[in-house]
Amino acid sequence: MPTFKEKQPKFHKHFSVTYPISTGQKLYSIFVTPMLVVILIVLAIKAFSLFPGVPQSIVYASVVRAFFYTFFRLLIAYVFAVIIAIPLALLADSSPIAEKFLLPAFDIIESVPVLAFFPLIIAIFIKYGSFELAAIFILFLAMLWNIVFSLIGGLKVIPSDIKAAAKIFGLKRFSYFWKMTLPSSVPYLVTGSLLAWAQGWNLIIVAEVLHTYIPGGNPSSDLFGIGSMLVNSAASSEQSLFIVAIVTMVVGIGIFNFFVWQKLLHYAERFKFE
Numbered sequence: 666m667p668t669f670k671e672k673q674p675k676f677h678k679h680f681s682v683t684y685p686i687s688t689g690q691k692l693y694s695i696f697v698t699p700m701l702v703v704i705l706i707v708l709a710i711k712a713f714s715l716f717p718g719v720p721q722s723i724v725y726a727s728v729v730r731a732f733f734y735t736f737f738r739l740l741i742a743y744v745f746a747v748i749i750a751i752p753l754a755l756l757a758d759s760s761p762i763a764e765k766f767l768l769p770a771f772d773i774i775e776s777v778p779v780l781a782f783f784p785l786i787i788a789i790f791i792k793y794g795s796f797e798l799a800a801i802f803i804l805f806l807a808m809l810w811n812i813v814f815s816l817i818g819g820l821k822v823i824p825s826d827i828k829a830a831a832k833i834f835g836l837k838r839f840s841y842f843w844k845m846t847l848p849s850s851v852p853y854l855v856t857g858s859l860l861a862w863a864q865g866w867n868l869i870i871v872a873e874v875l876h877t878y879i880p881g882g883n884p885s886s887d888l889f890g891i892g893s894m895l896v897n898s899a900a901s902s903e904q905s906l907f908i909v910a911i912v913t914m915v916v917g918i919g920i921f922n923f924f925v926w927q928k929l930l931h932y933a934e935r936f937k938f939e
């Protein structure tokens with residue numbers, strides 16, 4: 666009597682992680698993604714042609730330079746957010762008493778809109794003449810709590826039998842953190858980082874356009890970056906520059922998400938408890 670095997674889903678191996686990939690996903694990767702890239706390039710070329718008498722290379726170089734200024738502000742803020750978030754999450758998970766007091770405190774602080782702090786932050790940093798630090802600090806605040814709460818959630822899902830096994834094998838303090846806590850938190854660190862990075866992009870326009878928070882300020886007080894370029898080009902009705910800037914930002918974010926976050930998400934799958 667013939668036997669029938671159930672059709673198994675196709676799998677794709679990536680970064681030593683096996684995950685299902687459907688025909689629709691393949692078609693999307695093969696056709697849709699390149700089509701979107703081509704459309705963005707066409708829009709960028711068309712926008713360049715709207716700059717009479719200005720070499721396209723100069724316009725492109727200025728916009729790309731602004732994007733990288735913004736990117737490195739976000740990167741610095743993200744690094745500090747990770748450095749602070751890890752000990753905060755570990756402290757909140759260290760004991761039931763710490764969790765009882767710290768989680769509500771974290772929740773209250775996270776619920777306060779970040780922009781509520783911004784005028785005060787600007788006033789403090791104006792005194793020291795460092796607008797860069799003001800922008801990085803507000804981005805840091807926006808990113809921090811996404812990572813903290815993701816890590817706390819990750820620490821809660823470590824199975825109790827795994828924790829007991831770690832104690833049986835004599836893992837204590839740093840060894841426990843390095844061999845148990847840190848690896849098990851990787852998926853949640855990556856997820857929280859992805860959310861934090863998106864939150865940073867959402868606030869980058871506010872963080873770079875400082876003249877609205879400075880008494881008697883003008884656009885010359887703004888930080889050079891893709892966010893301030895978008896705002897100032899829109900305010901001065903420079904539609905061509907606005908189009909070039911927003912296309913550059915979308916392409917840059919898409920490339921970074923594809924080559925960094927997507928690969929990190931697949932890589933983090935190996936650290937999940939089944």
